[in-house]
Amino acid sequence: MTNRLTSWTLLFTLAALGTALAGAQAPHPQNPRNHHNPGPEHFTKRVVATALGNPWEITWGPDGFLWVTERSAFRVTRVNPANGTKRVALALEGVYQSSDQEGLLGMALHPDLLKGRGRDYVYLAYTHDIDPGDAVTRNLRIRRYTYDRASQTLTSPIDVLDGLPAHDDHGGGRLLFGPDAKLYVSRGDQGANWLANYCNPTRSQDLPTADEVTARDWSTYQGKILRINLDGSIPDDNPVLQGVRSHILSYGHRNPQGMVFNAEGRLYAAEHGPSSDDELNLIAAGQNYGWPLVAGYRDDRSYAYQNWSASSPEPCRTLQFDAITSPPPVPVTKESEWHEPFVPPLVTFFTVPAGYDIRAARAATIAPAGIDLYTSPAIPGWANSVLITGMRTGAVYRVKLSRDGTSVDGAPLEYFKLSNRFRDLAISPDGRHIYVSTDDHGVTMGDKGETVNVLADPGVILEFTFTRQ
Ligand SMILES: [Ca+2]
Ligand SMILES: [Ca+2]
Ligand SMILES: [Ca+2]
Numbered sequence: 267m268t269n270r271l272t273s274w275t276l277l278f279t280l281a282a283l284g285t286a287l288a289g290a291q292a293p294h295p296q297n298p299r300n301h302h303n304p305g306p307e308h309f310t311k312r313v314v315a316t317a318l319g320n321p322w323e324i325t326w327g328p329d330g331f332l333w334v335t336e337r338s339a340f341r342v343t344r345v346n347p348a349n350g351t352k353r354v355a356l357a358l359e360g361v362y363q364s365s366d367q368e369g370l371l372g373m374a375l376h377p378d379l380l381k382g383r384g385r386d387y388v389y390l391a392y393t394h395d396i397d398p399g400d401a402v403t404r405n406l407r408i409r410r411y412t413y414d415r416a417s418q419t420l421t422s423p424i425d426v427l428d429g430l431p432a433h434d435d436h437g438g439g440r441l442l443f444g445p446d447a448k449l450y451v452s453r454g455d456q457g458a459n460w461l462a463n464y465c466n467p468t469r470s471q472d473l474p475t476a477d478e479v480t481a482r483d484w485s486t487y488q489g490k491i492l493r494i495n496l497d498g499s500i501p502d503d504n505p506v507l508q509g510v511r512s513h514i515l516s517y518g519h520r521n522p523q524g525m526v527f528n529a530e531g532r533l534y535a536a537e538h539g540p541s542s543d544d545e546l547n548l549i550a551a552g553q554n555y556g557w558p559l560v561a562g563y564r565d566d567r568s569y570a571y572q573n574w575s576a577s578s579p580e581p582c583r584t585l586q587f588d589a590i591t592s593p594p595p596v597p598v599t600k601e602s603e604w605h606e607p608f609v610p611p612l613v614t615f616f617t618v619p620a621g622y623d624i625r626a627a628r629a630a631t632i633a634p635a636g637i638d639l640y641t642s643p644a645i646p647g648w649a650n651s652v653l654i655t656g657m658r659t660g661a662v663y664r665v666k667l668s669r670d671g672t673s674v675d676g677a678p679l680e681y682f683k684l685s686n687r688f689r690d691l692a693i694s695p696d697g698r699h700i701y702v703s704t705d706d707h708g709v710t711m712g713d714k715g716e717t718v719n720v721l722a723d724p725g726v727i728l729e730f731t732f733t734r735q
Contacts, residue, residue: 308735309682315726355419365434427513435461435463445527459572465577468488471558492514523636539569542631565617566601615678635690653665658709662682662700665678685713
């Protein structure tokens with residue numbers, strides 16, 4: 267049943283994308299993702315572990331193992347990076363997963379894990395059905411486990427926060443333990459106004475009322491980054507937005523799937539754009555990041571907000587979705603017609619000129635998922651760079667930050683190009699090895715910029731070792 271639903275969703279998605287991006291299997295010279303900017307450093311590649319069920323989060327643990335969530339296999343697995351040996355720490359029950367954006371998603375390790383301080387905690391984010399047996403009502407749950415060193419398993423589950431809205435598309439799901447001992451959770455816009463969910467309104471700009479917070483109604487937590495106390499409560503110093511303090515740290519997001527802090531406590535997040543303008547953002551408390559009124563910069567280039575859900579007089583359901591052109595009943599708002607303050611991205615992948623022909627040249631996105639911060643001196647010049655996985659381009663991008671971390675220094679450089687969907691990454695403490703996890707199916711880009719759906723290394727963890735400049 268699960269597989270059938272997954273296939274159906276995938277087929278629908280591919281069919282819709284095929285309609286939107288018709289006839290474009292070969293690279294197009296105007297598409298910026300076909301203009302490569304490879305970094306000069308040399309790396310060797312090694313397959314560390316195979317047969318993983320869509321490894322989603324990989325993070326370096328204090329035990330020297332890679333801790334991995336397997337999104338579609340519902341397992342937390344510890345992988346020995348030296349020999350690829352796998353040990354399952356948890357086979358999670360009660361996960362609901364029918365699409366590629368659901369399942370066991372984020373994982374955050376408590377900084378005291380295995381430090382002998384009695385806080386051997388591991389936090390997980392996963393989708394579940396709140397009323398199994400009835401119609402499917404998805405939620406995202408944040409749950410804490412305790413790692414038992416003797417059995418090498420995760421035990422004693424305690425739910426931190428439940429009832430976060432979830433759906434079958436644009437699920438965010440990254441989980442991060444902040445330097446302020448808060449949990450950070452990214453929530454996508456649930457794919458609203460897009461593909462199969464095109465008649466659902468985008469709620470990224472919606473903020474909760476005081477009554478909703480009192481009632482623990484988190485339905486506005488779509489297209490948000492949340493900041494949560496370790497017991498699930500709302501931090502006293504979270505921003506007050508329209509008079510209400512909630513778990514919301516920032517809003518106006520589309521689908522943030524990468525988050526990382528730097529040493530000064532600055533939070534960076536990457537999110538998926540529509541047909542252009544994937545973003546790397548510097549997240550500030552209480553700020554609006556623009557979606558769905560703005561994609562990338564407020565420049566009226568290739569994006570305008572086509573609000574299918576507000577179609578009138580013909581209701582949305584009578585219309586056929588098209589990712590590029592909407593019919594007259596669908597209201598369209600140009601970016602410049604929206605005047606609210608918002609924070610523009612540090613960099614985009616990619617902003618295209620006005621008149622860019624998406625139908626001919628295809629979407630100009632990399633599909634960024636996990637990100638990490640490179641801080642080591644091991645690779646000369648790399649310290650203070652954000653590494654970003656590109657699922658749709660089969661590359662990892664390095665964005666050098668300015669010294670103060672508030673802007674980027676130069677154009678992104680491209681590494682590890684392969685026909686893979688790079689999902690997440692981790693860096694060894696010595697800075698010499700970069701580990702990348704891959705999806706086990708899906709669409710990416712081949713060596714010549716062509717669209718491919720046969721992946722080179724599906725469902726694995728790869729190690730890239732720096733050899734020379
Ligand atoms: Ca990671
Ligand atoms: Ca934005
Ligand atoms: Ca724009």
